[in-house]
Amino acid sequence: xxxxxxxxxxxxxxxxxxxxxxxxxxxxxxxxxxxxxxxxxxxxxxxxxxxxxxxxxxxxxxxxxxxxxxxxxxxxxxxxxxxxxxxxxxxxxxxxxxxxxxxxxxxxxxxxxxxxxxxxxxxxxxxxxxxxxxxxxxxxxxxxxxxxxxxxxxxxxxxxxxxxxxxxxxxxxxxxxxxxxxxxxxxxxxxxxxxxxxxxxxxxxxxxxxxxxxxxxxxxxxxxxxxxxxxxxxxxxxxxxxxxxxxxxxxxxxxxxxxxxxxxxxxxxxxxxxxxxxxxxxxx
Amino acid sequence: xxxxxxxxxxxxxxxxxxxxxxxxxxxxxxxxxxxxxxxxxxxxxxxxxxxxxxxxxxxxxxxxxxxxxxxxxxxxxxxxxxxxxxxxxxxxxxxxxxxxxxxxxxxxxxxxxxxxxxxxxxxxxxxxxxxxxxxxxxxxxxxxxxxxxxxxxxxxxxxxxxxxxxxxxxxxxxxxxxxxxxxxxxxxxxxxxxxxxxxxxxxxxxxxxxxxxxxxxxxxxxxxxxxxxxxxxxxxxxxxxxxxxxxxxxx
Ligand SMILES: Nc1ncnc2c1ncn2[C@@H]1O[C@H](COP(=O)(O)OP(=O)(O)OP(=O)(O)O)[C@@H](O)[C@H]1O
Ligand SMILES: [Mg+2]
Numbered sequence: 413x414x415x416x417x418x419x420x421x422x423x424x425x426x427x428x429x430x431x432x433x434x435x436x437x438x439x440x441x442x443x444x445x446x447x448x449x450x451x452x453x454x455x456x457x458x459x460x461x462x463x464x465x466x467x468x469x470x471x472x473x474x475x476x477x478x479x480x481x482x483x484x485x486x487x488x489x490x491x492x493x494x495x496x497x498x499x500x501x502x503x504x505x506x507x508x509x510x511x512x513x514x515x516x517x518x519x520x521x522x523x524x525x526x527x528x529x530x531x532x533x534x535x536x537x538x539x540x541x542x543x544x545x546x547x548x549x550x551x552x553x554x555x556x557x558x559x560x561x562x563x564x565x566x567x568x569x570x571x572x573x574x575x576x577x578x579x580x581x582x583x584x585x586x587x588x589x590x591x592x593x594x595x596x597x598x599x600x601x602x603x604x605x606x607x608x609x610x611x612x613x614x615x616x617x618x619x620x621x622x623x624x625x626x627x628x629x630x631x632x633x634x635x636x637x638x639x640x641x642x643x644x645x646x647x648x649x650x651x652x653x654x655x656x657x658x659x660x661x662x663x664x665x666x667x668x669x670x671x672x673x674x675x676x677x678x679x680x681x682x683x684x685x686x687x688x689x690x691x692x693x694x695x696x
Numbered sequence: 697x698x699x700x701x702x703x704x705x706x707x708x709x710x711x712x713x714x715x716x717x718x719x720x721x722x723x724x725x726x727x728x729x730x731x732x733x734x735x736x737x738x739x740x741x742x743x744x745x746x747x748x749x750x751x752x753x754x755x756x757x758x759x760x761x762x763x764x765x766x767x768x769x770x771x772x773x774x775x776x777x778x779x780x781x782x783x784x785x786x787x788x789x790x791x792x793x794x795x796x797x798x799x800x801x802x803x804x805x806x807x808x809x810x811x812x813x814x815x816x817x818x819x820x821x822x823x824x825x826x827x828x829x830x831x832x833x834x835x836x837x838x839x840x841x842x843x844x845x846x847x848x849x850x851x852x853x854x855x856x857x858x859x860x861x862x863x864x865x866x867x868x869x870x871x872x873x874x875x876x877x878x879x880x881x882x883x884x885x886x887x888x889x890x891x892x893x894x895x896x897x898x899x900x901x902x903x904x905x906x907x908x909x910x911x912x913x914x915x916x917x918x919x920x921x922x923x924x925x926x927x928x929x930x931x932x933x934x935x936x937x938x939x940x941x942x943x944x945x946x947x
Contacts, residue, residue, distance in 0.1 A: 501754060602790040602852070604749055606803035607780035607859060616802070621793060 481637040484577045485630045488584030495585070496592045497614065509585070516582035524579040525640035579640060580633045587629030591622040631677035699766075700725040700863060700893040701746065706760035708741050708750065708917075715741045718760070719919045721912060723863075728885065728894040730908030730925060732901055734946065737914040739897045740787075743865045746895070747782040748775055764863070780807055783856030783892075787868040789848035791840035796823075796832050799840040799851055803859040818858060825888070826854035827880040845872040853881065857888075864888065865895045870903065882907055901942050905929050913938045 491509070499506040595618045603613045701723040708716040716738040723729050731739050744750040745762055748769060762769050764781070772778045780803060792799050800819045809815060819836070823829040828850040832843070840851050849872045856864060866885075870878045885894060885907060898904050904911050905925060912922040913935075921928065921938045933939050940946040 598786070598788070598790040599792060601749060601752065602786065602792060603802070604752065605747055605779055605782075605784040605786075606806060606855065607776045608802070608806045609776050612806050616794075617792060 480576050481580045481634050484580040485584045485633055488581045488633075489588050489626060489630070491581070492585045492588035492592065496589045497610075497618075510589075513582040513585045516578065517586045521579055521636040521640055524575055527575065575640070576637050580637050583633045583636065584629055587632070588622075588626050591625035591629065592618060594625065595621045635677065698725040699723065700764070702761075702763040702766070704761055704763075706742075706745065706762065707758065708738070708745060709757050710753070711755045715756075715917050716745075717917045719917075720760075721919060721922050723893055723895065724910075725893055726889055726891075727909040728889055728896055728907050730904030730911040731895060731897045731914065732899075732904050732911060732941070733914035733920075734941070736916070738917040739914055740867055742914075743784065743867055743895065743897065746863070746865060747779050747784055749779075749784075776806070780859040781862045783859065783861035783864040785849075785852050785856050785864075785866045785869045787871055789845065789852045789872060791843070791848045791851060793839065793841055795837045796840045796843070796851060797836040800854050800858050803855065807859060819854075822854040822857045823851075825857055825884050826850040827877055827884065828854055846874060846877060849873055850877070850881070861892060863893045863895065865897070867897045868899055869896075870898070870900065878903075901929075901944075913941060915941075 495506050495509060599617055599621075600613055603617050608616070699722040703722070704720045706716055706719045707714070719738075719742070731742070733739055741750070741756075744753070745758060746764075746769070750756050750758060764772075764778070769778060792802060794802065797819055800822050801815050804815060804818060809818075820829060820833075823832065828847060831847060832838075840848065843851060849869060853866075853869060869881070873881070882903070885896070888894065896904065896907060908925045910922060911925045911928040913920045913928065915937060921933060921935045923933065927933060928938060929942055931939070933942070937946070
């Protein structure tokens with residue numbers, strides 16, 4: 413009875429972890445589209461060729477943000493593993509990165525949002541004058557709607573990307589390192605004493621224990637990225653539109669999908685952690 | 697008598713603070729060497745040197761040589777293989793967050809053993825040697841960390857035996873185990889002696905007296921005395937400190 417329950421619990425845990433992974437992974441699919449859009453000389457033709465084209469601009473933005481932050485999070489996790497597991501504590505690269513992370517990670521995400529918005533506006537201003545982004549001509553001007561998506565082939569796009577990376581990476585590195593550190597030293601020592609190699613210890617002990625925390629960190633970072641986009645997007649919308657009805661509809665759509673995503677991911681995390689709480693924190 | 701372990705001029709410092717001072721002694725093959733001494737005397741440090749887990753303590757530095765079967769362990773390239781030759785039981789049980797079965801099968805699997813039937817047999821034998829089999833035989837798939845403290849400690853003993861070590865190091869293994877079970881495990885140790893060399897660190901001097909063939913007394917990182925257990929526990933050991941410690945009039 414007991415054995416069966418444990419097995420069922422472990423299965424449930426694994427399933428919910430897989431679901432989270434798939435969701436995070438599916439977010440990565442549009443990366444290709446983004447890249448394609450970025451590098452395509454003819455933006456019109458490229459966007460016509462991608463399935464993203466069928467999505468409304470707010471969803472397009474959501475997808476862009478999620479995929480950018482997904483890449484940044486994966487990169488951040490890899491960084492954290494390298495820093496925590498391979499570099500000694502005294503290594504200057506590790507110290508340097510950790511102090512930067514400590515500084516950047518302490519900045520509330522709203523500041524990044526304001527920073528990005530500022531840059532976005534200054535660029536949007538110049539872009540407008542050179543005609544890349546057309547200013548709305550009057551009430552109900554449809555052209556302004558189209559330019560609401562991030563222009564993928566302009567510096568604005570890269571600035572936004574950079575903002576996300578600046579914002580998401582420190583958060584991910586910090587929390588992943590904390591998750592790895594939380595794997596009790598005695599557990600590692602016991603595994604080493606049994607003749608396991610570094611990689612075996614990571615694979616069989618550290619990663620299973622830290623995984624849910626790392627996933628939670630990733631989802632949290634993505635949520636804060638979304639919040640920042642919502643800010644930029646919202647201010648942009650309200651600044652440039654004369655047709656508040658339609659614009660704010662899109663804004664609300666975007667915000668609510670962002671909110672839904674955040675809630676959904678935190679529920680998933682909750683499921684994961686409640687299923688694996690016991691093996692992760694052995695009582696002693 | 698053949699020497700299993702030869703330690704010469706072993707010095708360990710933590711951040712410059714000495715933990716072991718120029719310790720030299722031999723451990724004979726198939727003996728139980730009792731290691732006694734008050735807290736902070738460097739007993740655990742000595743065991744960490746032997747299975748080379750002191751390398752994970754960044755602030756520790758080590759000098760001197762430790763030879764296993766005549767080979768300097770610091771020159772052994774396959775450190776994982778070396779650690780599998782040495783079983784280690786720590787004072788507080790550390791159950792890996794795995795099932796009971798997987799806990800015991802961890803080391804054999806890490807060494808590359810995959811055959812289910814062999815693993816089953818091995819797990820059963822080790823759990824029996826650790827006097828745990830009867831209590832857990834019908835719930836091998838529950839988490840090892842869900843067992844009671846004493847059961848977890850016996851699980852770590854089973855785990856240490858699972859890779860058929862040549863040297864078994866026990867660091868205050870009986871802290872969490874009741875006296876009756878301790879006696880059963882002590883009986884097992886006496887039979888295991890035929891197959892392996894046992895280093896028994898203990899705070900219970902009577903346990904060393906019951907089990908050990910020879911006993912070493914450590915004090916503040918110094919090896920005060922090493923001799924046959926009979927001599928150490930007699931009225932006339934070489935050092936007065938040994939007499940005081942063994943008879944409980946120390947300090
Ligand atoms: N990681 C460490 N960093 C700094 N000092 C340490 C470390 N580990 C042990 N020491 C010091 O080394 C000395 C010997 O410690 P050790 O654990 O070997 O003693 P012990 O004989 O096992 O004691 P006990 O009977 O309490 O287990 C102590 O003074 C201790 O403070
Ligand atoms: Mg100790």
